[in-house]
Amino acid sequence: MLRAAAWVHWVLFRPCTGLSVRMISSGIDRKGVLANRVAVVTGSTDGIGFSIARRLAQDGAHVVVSSRKQQNVDRAMAALQGEGLSVTGTVCHVGKAEDRERLVATALEHGGGVDFLVCNAAVNPLVGSTVGASEQVWDKILGVNVKAPALLLSQLLPHMENRRGAVILVSSVVAYMPYVELGAYNVSKTALLGLTRTLALELASKDIRVNCLVPGLIKTDFSKVLHKNEAFWNKFKENQRLQRIGQPEDCAGLVSFLCSPDASYITGESIAVAGYSPRL
Amino acid sequence: MLRAAAWVHWVLFRPCTGLSVRMISSGIDRKGVLANRVAVVTGSTDGIGFSIARRLAQDGAHVVVSSRKQQNVDRAMAALQGEGLSVTGTVCHVGKAEDRERLVATALEHGGGVDFLVCNAAVNPLVGSTVGASEQVWDKILGVNVKAPALLLSQLLPHMENRRGAVILVSSVVAYMPYVELGAYNVSKTALLGLTRTLALELASKDIRVNCLVPGLIKTDFSKVLHKNEAFWNKFKENQRLQRIGQPEDCAGLVSFLCSPDASYITGESIAVAGYSPRL
């Protein structure tokens, strides 16, 4: 727990508002909700993934962070440990079997089991048109966005069974309403909706729930090509009656809920965090 | 950034914008996440509605309970007050304009505004076939299940604006996958999916989010005709790979989340609490 002086310091000098307040405050009271649990979050050194990792750690879990570059892993771990959170980390390109194995091994160092897996790593969406995509582009997109989560889960599964665990896949509103510019990326995100449902059926008997976070336009480096484009953003905002752009913390709030006992009868669901809904 | 003195002042004395509430309440206790908020829950003296009322009160809200019979209202209030929760109550048949007015008046007795509206009241599902439904049956089902929530919201709306409020409608998995025996009831529940989305668009500018709870088979008196039918239940459970029947508290957990700041970028969504998902 943060001491009072640190907290005042943070109140005075941290730039952001509501979310961080929530973080600190809920550091006091809700820490218990995921205490003694272990969470693996891929693509978690920046943006949505980082925010999820931080939130699950604030909720009391030990979190294993990872992404493709060592320096990003180091930076994220330093930041989270600086907040007094329990984290370990490792480099992991989810598309590589040996990296996934190392990630599993790192996760198991903390107590021998894993409760939560959040699959956030994804290929950059700007892959061009679907009909222009080469075999290599398809392999990369489907490999990282669809195959890798399934394979990582397969490797983790023996260590997740019968722990009231949860898997969260990260899709996108483009899964439902494709952006023409995103081509094969749209398709990979639709596939994740199906992966969510079939995994939910398969893993129900192992007491593992599987749900899907469906972010809309969230303010991250990943999406800045969209939200920094003022014409796009203004039109998008008007079309969807958005009041504001989403923040990574908005996504983290849902993931925290989906891992918690409050969501213990929710599985197979895909839930948009978008300021609107892309489907009935 | 707020200067420290102003900020402390604001923390202490600002009454009820969502942000300050969030800080103060969650700074103390998870139970306080909805402190100083007022929630109206219809059909809340039994089953899912009662469980939602209790949970929102446990989260710190003042809750207005209601249903069609005085004795049920009395019983529910006694039970909740016996748990030390802040509740008031009134008889309300949501299909009657004067009852809705009385409910609004009762809600306003507690501080002058309303933050959350949960519309749970519904006609019993066993209405027979769709083609066998008379004009009277249709009027009753559409009246209570679809029209009444919209009209109640209209009456409450002037008191809900700009408070970071939330509306939760209660649909059903039969909205997506109709049970043939439920006829017009299925249709009314599908209509609520549309009502959720159109209200979400309309109310976004008033800082009110609108989402939809989609229960599956939940163990209540309302549904016992289904779950007490062993043949039905066994087949249903097997078809959906269910591990257990849902409990009213499972629904309450989602509603608690949807009212909380963690869901502040979620609107227009319909989320199943069913042990499976009825849709992509």
Next chain:
Amino acid sequence: MLRAAAWVHWVLFRPCTGLSVRMISSGIDRKGVLANRVAVVTGSTDGIGFSIARRLAQDGAHVVVSSRKQQNVDRAMAALQGEGLSVTGTVCHVGKAEDRERLVATALEHGGGVDFLVCNAAVNPLVGSTVGASEQVWDKILGVNVKAPALLLSQLLPHMENRRGAVILVSSVVAYMPYVELGAYNVSKTALLGLTRTLALELASKDIRVNCLVPGLIKTDFSKVLHKNEAFWNKFKENQRLQRIGQPEDCAGLVSFLCSPDASYITGESIAVAGYSPRL
């Protein structure tokens, strides 16, 4: 396999199973695909409904046209009879029980049974906001758009059984993606998606299929408030990558298909005729 003699007998003397009708009629001419069938189309003196009536008559059916005004019925009948098509007509406000009865009676004048029912009559969409809708507005919209098709079908049903019949309800893309300006109209159109599915389940054993036409922006008087608004139309067209506005005949083509033997395994479906799809 039937022996030839028995089969010839059956071709000649079996009155009205779908199969024999199919063989005989389509043996003559594509225009005859619906020969010897009777179709009731509501709201059919203008726009989409008129186009459907014309197409089903061109396909060989006898078509009963109707709408609220005698002069419109007269005009439509004159136009269709002028094309050599087989039609009768009557005034019918679908929200009125006695009008529905008269429509049924008119339909039965032609051979004693009805094969197809297309429910196109609808309240004008410009009903204002959902939260601004009075009880009277809701009653009108739900009454005409949702209840009336169900009640008309109930009245026709005894005359539609076991004829390989088909019902087509007419929803709208706003059922999936509401326009904020259309309020309760959106909700009624979503309800029709549910009505389609529950009726399909109920009527399967009577050999009646039930499907839903989901028009997008179709060039009619009904929709001109939208497509005549150049700003709206340009934005809409760009958002959905539309190449053109839809024509009533585009809708009629789908309805013709849905009534034909080619669609004999399609039931419960909702199909958009919109130049794009509003859902996965």
Next chain:
Amino acid sequence: MLRAAAWVHWVLFRPCTGLSVRMISSGIDRKGVLANRVAVVTGSTDGIGFSIARRLAQDGAHVVVSSRKQQNVDRAMAALQGEGLSVTGTVCHVGKAEDRERLVATALEHGGGVDFLVCNAAVNPLVGSTVGASEQVWDKILGVNVKAPALLLSQLLPHMENRRGAVILVSSVVAYMPYVELGAYNVSKTALLGLTRTLALELASKDIRVNCLVPGLIKTDFSKVLHKNEAFWNKFKENQRLQRIGQPEDCAGLVSFLCSPDASYITGESIAVAGYSPRL
């Protein structure tokens, strides 16, 4: 119109029933609908694909049939040519670039352009559990079911532009409601729903519509592991209120419609031919 003698001859000696009636008869009158058009159908020497190929040829198109084995291609071509239909054929494993190129070349032999592409080739669904799927299994399923249709379309596209063309992808009801036994196959079929929509957006400006056939349980060799399992079939039939199992011709009827001018404003849609609908 068929002369009586020919018709009696056909009655006596043709093996199949209703569908063939339709075929022969519509061979006279509807032949025009796709006359002078060229259609490529993959996986078309058996089952659903064969039925689609036959129907499009009956509608007047020249059809290029293909599948993985020369003897199957020879058999299918002989059967179709024996019916007086215009077909050519080639071996094509859609997962192989050189095979796709040969298929394109074969298609271009007939007039230099292609109007319709129906992608039916698919990996056998019995691939086991999702979490048990190896990287090789994923590569095969996603490669053949998702990547191959996209790549084949890319190769054909220069020859399809501005001809009022149509692409039909073949998904499955398991895209919406996964069967737990089908694992990664379910996921690939969900991906096709997304591929349909993103391609529809991309190709609208080239006057090519893209839609998706969503078969339910259709009586083919491919699906016999399901429909031959009596316990499964009986339960499935009861759950979905099915009156009968689907026939390949039911699928062909929809594809014929989707290629025809009657569907010229339908794009991006997924339509179930299943005797029920798996979604709103």
